[in-house]
Amino acid sequence: MKLQVVHRTLYQYAHPVTLAHNQARLTPRSCATQRCLQSRIVVEPYPMLLHSWTDYFGNEATYFMFESPHAELSITLEAAVELLPRDLKHQIADEGTWEEAARVFQQPTSPAAFEASLYTFDSPYVKRGADVRAYAATSFPPNRSFFAGVRELTHRIHKDFRYDPQATTLNTTTGELLQLRRGVCQDFAHLQIACLRSLGLAARYVSGYLVTHSPPGKPKLVGADASHAWLSVFFPQCGWVDFDPTNNCLPSSDHITLAWGRDYFDVAPIKGLYFGDGASTLTVLVDVSLLN
DSSP states (O other): OOOEEEEEEEEEEEEEESSEEEOOOOOOOOOOTTTEEEEEEEEEEEEEEEEEEETTSSSSSEEEEEEEEEEEEEEEEEEEEOOOOOOOHHHHTTTSBBHHHHHHHHSSSHHHHHHGGGGOOTTBBOOOOOOOOOOOOOOOOOOOHHHHHHHHHHHHHHHHHOOOSSSTTTTHHHHHHHHHHOHHHHHHHHHHHHHHHHTTOOOEEEEEEOOOOTTOOOOOOOOTTSEEEEEEEEETEEEEEEEBBTBBBOOOOTTEEEEEEHHHHHHHEEEEEEESOOOEEEEEEEEEEEEO
């Protein structure tokens, strides 16, 4: 399946901004589940400086800077992506226990496990702790299948937490989320990652988009036509497997991957700073459609 993605971000400032520095991670990755056929980022007004590089996690990042006054800033991604069939890795992943997997990360013997061990530690928005470990423990009794535990944890977060865009901010901690029991896809991904890392397991944050094909009269999945987030878990037998706690599923041909890292801090679609007097408003429009 080939898809076209248009993601437009518009900043409007109360007074002209005189200096701005920004980073964008909007270019879809080419990986085992998809191919990025073409991609371009259009910045208006045209920046004084613009360049791209590949970051530590293999994501394409773009930096742009302005030194002239501007009242608006528009950043538009235009991309074409081919989604590839996902193999049933979980059939292999179901062979080992979670304790066996945790021991692999304590003393990794393969390059893949060593690289994945990076994702067992705390990161800016994901902190391990007794509270998240206690929440995770229900899904991970002794000698349980690693895959079965992750799948149940995905289901429990979907069941226990309500999707509410007004309930949390970027600075909401996992401890606060456990009390609120509501949030957005970013929160649910962070919580599940924290739970897994608290058990010594490797999990990373994935940003992207969700494509839906709902039948007439049926609601779209949460996250459709918007940025979305889920997580990927490393299984020593087969590598990385994706899980989406917001929609209680294993991502298949409906998830477009933009970037991955330790948490949202590493893969924010756009971040930066500006110098100016007054407030700003943000408008984000995302359209995903089939390519003929």
